[in-house]
């Protein structure tokens with residue numbers, strides 16, 4: 316028996332930022348070190364994602380997690396007790412083998428992810444290191460470029476506008492802290508602009524302001540106005556990053572914009588996004604086409620990928636096979652990494668390795684349903700991913716993560732670097 320063997324695992328039901336049930340796991344090691352993980356939950360479900368286990372039935376809209384929690388306390392605990400927490404890969408593989416399905420649907424990816432995260436934290440605690448250092452060693456010195464949501468939209472805001480998130484990113488800032496200072500001023504300015512226009516304004520699921528707009532373009536214009544109102548220069552200092560999440564309003568080459576009733580085919584969607592890129596200081600576009608539109612992704616990336624980062628979220632589902640296939644077609648140049656799409660940290664890391672090998676940039680992302688768990692920040696720094704997206708500049712589950720990144724920057728002190736604009740994905744220039 317070793318000091319870092321798992322001695323005890325405790326699962327329980329806790330609640331996420333939307334008030335929905337989710338799975339928490341605590342892992343205790345023989346040496347007394349403990350770690351905790353909480354599974355997040357999103358709404359944009361890519362076909363290839365790992366599957367969270369929900370109880371169904373009437374209670375909590377069918378979103379209960381009692382079976383997933385039972386699996387943590389039963390089968391998973393039994394299979395992992397006595398195993399070395401320092402060997403994350405073996406532990407994650409064991410959970411997969413125990414589950415027996417490709418998407419972890421039997422045990423629940425919410426159960427396995429909570430345990431996987433808890434194991435990593437317990438192992439780091441046993442080593443006496445913060446998680447980012449445990450994962451990345453002394454090389455883990457780079458704070459990611461943040462994408463901060465100014466307006467929510469799409470499924471995070473009752474489809475009030477089609478675009479799921481209008482975000483800002485500050486590549487010209489000199490540090491992570493400065494990028495957050497700028498984002499905070501822009502967020503405040505956007506709130507003041509909305510208050511002038513429509514009176515008191517609420518926030519959407521990801522912490523961005525509620526998008527009380529008549530068109531997607533108004534949201535983009537207001538964000539540019541907020542950057543200026545904050546005394547910053549759109550384009551030079553601050554750029555827009557859009558999560559279009561086009562699978563929310565399109566499939567089979569057909570897109571329907573709910574706001575203005577426009578119906579577009581894939582080419583029309585590419586034209587619309589290209590116009591936005593021409594008119595607004597956009598540096599990054601995520602899921603500009605539906606996840607089934609690989610040809611559209613390739614065409615848009617050929618056209619625009621030298622100028623902007625083209626991010627595959629639902630399109631790539633963070634899976635190595637899809638990343639490699641997309642890279643062969645030249646579709647997208649960056650991948651969003653959401654640990655719950657994989658169900659274990661080892662698979663999330665494998666996805667990032669596949670992305671890097673294919674020349675893609677990466678963005679570690681929280682989900683729209685979140686908690687006080689700050690693990691994603693440590694993954695971004697520990698794996699040197701370069702970009703981080705955890706939502707807006709409000710709500711505790713968002714601020715917990717921004718604040719954790721500030722703590723890491725402070726702890727690194729003079730050796731801390733800031734990824735800045737070098738973190739963006741770019742396709743090779745054509746011709």
Ligand code: 2PG
Pocket residue numbers: 356357358359360479480521558560628651680681682683684
């Ligand atoms: C996304 C995420 C985070 P969700 O699409 O990038 O904003 O949304 O977690 O709802 O899938």
Ligand code: MG
Pocket residue numbers: 359558560601602628629651
């Ligand atoms: Mg997305």
